[in-house]
Amino acid sequence: MTWSAADIPDQSGRVAVVTGANGGLGLEVARELARRGALVVMAARDQAKASSARASIGSQVPDAATELQPLDLASLASVREAAAAILAGHRRVDILVNNAGLMGIDERRTEDGFEMQLGVNHLGHFALTALLLPALLGSDGARVVSVTSTGRHFGRPLDPDNPHLHGNYDPWRAYGQSKLANLHFALELDRRFRAAGTPARSIVVHPGFTGTDLQARSARETGGRSQRFFSAAVRRVGMTPAQGALPLLRAATDPGAVGGALYTPRWVNWGPPVRRPLFGRSRSREAMATLWEVSERETGVGFDLAARR
Numbered sequence: 211m212t213w214s215a216a217d218i219p220d221q222s223g224r225v226a227v228v229t230g231a232n233g234g235l236g237l238e239v240a241r242e243l244a245r246r247g248a249l250v251v252m253a254a255r256d257q258a259k260a261s262s263a264r265a266s267i268g269s270q271v272p273d274a275a276t277e278l279q280p281l282d283l284a285s286l287a288s289v290r291e292a293a294a295a296i297l298a299g300h301r302r303v304d305i306l307v308n309n310a311g312l313m314g315i316d317e318r319r320t321e322d323g324f325e326m327q328l329g330v331n332h333l334g335h336f337a338l339t340a341l342l343l344p345a346l347l348g349s350d351g352a353r354v355v356s357v358t359s360t361g362r363h364f365g366r367p368l369d370p371d372n373p374h375l376h377g378n379y380d381p382w383r384a385y386g387q388s389k390l391a392n393l394h395f396a397l398e399l400d401r402r403f404r405a406a407g408t409p410a411r412s413i414v415v416h417p418g419f420t421g422t423d424l425q426a427r428s429a430r431e432t433g434g435r436s437q438r439f440f441s442a443a444v445r446r447v448g449m450t451p452a453q454g455a456l457p458l459l460r461a462a463t464d465p466g467a468v469g470g471a472l473y474t475p476r477w478v479n480w481g482p483p484v485r486r487p488l489f490g491r492s493r494s495r496e497a498m499a500t501l502w503e504v505s506e507r508e509t510g511v512g513f514d515l516a517a518r519r
């Protein structure tokens with residue numbers, strides 16, 4: 211059976227936080243959740259882009275309930291501020307979609323000195339999720355959705371002695387590492403939710419090859435040959451953002467979506483969202499344990515699964 215946006219159940223009364231909601235897949239996810247009645251907190255970096263994204267949702271979904279929340283995942287101070295504001299405004303968070311990301315860019319550092327792709331794609335989301343736990347655990351069945359990529363296949367597990375790839379940087383190595391981190395984070399988080407006896411689920415998705423700003427931004431920023439190739443290719447053969455958002459929406463809303471599972475397009479990069487098996491090092495407990503230790507060490511944020519309010 212093909213799952214589509216028409217299968218999203220009523221989300222009235224639910225609070226969703228979507229990172230990177232000012233464009234690409236995040237905007238699609240925010241729009242569809244709002245269309246189904248969720249109150250959507252659009253957590254985004256570029257505020258001009260966020261205002262026009264919000265206005266575009268309002269023009270298509272006149273009764274949409276949306277809020278803008280500034281969030282720069284390349285700054286732990288900004289992550290803390292955003293989490294504090296969300297906790298102050300909402301007793302519960304039912305859906306957290308950790309979507310924002312960067313791909314294949316030249317070497318840069320976050321405000322806290324992290325390698326940029328690891329910092330934005332993984333460490334910022336790790337800290338945000340940990341800080342939002344009191345509200346996630348206040349839900350009667352929260353979903354945390356992490357967004358990986360086929361790039362994880364060429365990523366290596368974090369080296370605890372050099373997670374920021376000092377002296378060893380390559381744009382694709384860094385993207386692969388961050389996207390493998392997204393997968394391992396999601397699986398380990400789900401294991402921890404279950405071990406703590408909470409009803410929350412953590413689910414990981416790959417959207418498929420989708421025409422957003424992801425490839426164009428990396429081509430603009432680097433001018434690299436492979437980046438330009440992907441940017442041109444996605445314009446020709448990529449899925450639309452509405453199609454690419456479906457695995458995220460399924461993980462966030464399908465009552466049957468399974469915690470600790472991976473959802474991707476049926477033909478890896480194209481097609482409707484389906485559950486896919488996970489093999490081999492995708493399930494490495496050792497890599498997940500290392501990821502957790504390094505992430506807590508780097509961010510200074512720990513996971514307290516007793517943090518209900």
Ligand SMILES: NC(=O)c1ccc[n+]([C@@H]2O[C@H](COP(=O)([O-])OP(=O)(O)OC[C@H]3O[C@@H](n4cnc5c(N)ncnc54)[C@H](OP(=O)(O)O)[C@@H]3O)[C@@H](O)[C@H]2O)c1
Binds near residue numbers: 234236416424
């Ligand atoms: N499109 C694909 O083919 C594809 C395939 C596999 C995986 N993915 C994953 O899908 C996710 C969404 O990407 P997309 O395709 O929608 O790309 P996109 O159109 O480039 O959107 C990326 C989003 O991330 C946000 N972002 C970047 N840096 C940020 C920061 N420091 N703090 C907060 N937000 C930040 C951007 O906001 P600003 O403009 O404000 O920076 C934007 O909203 C990413 O995790 C990506 O790895 C995409």
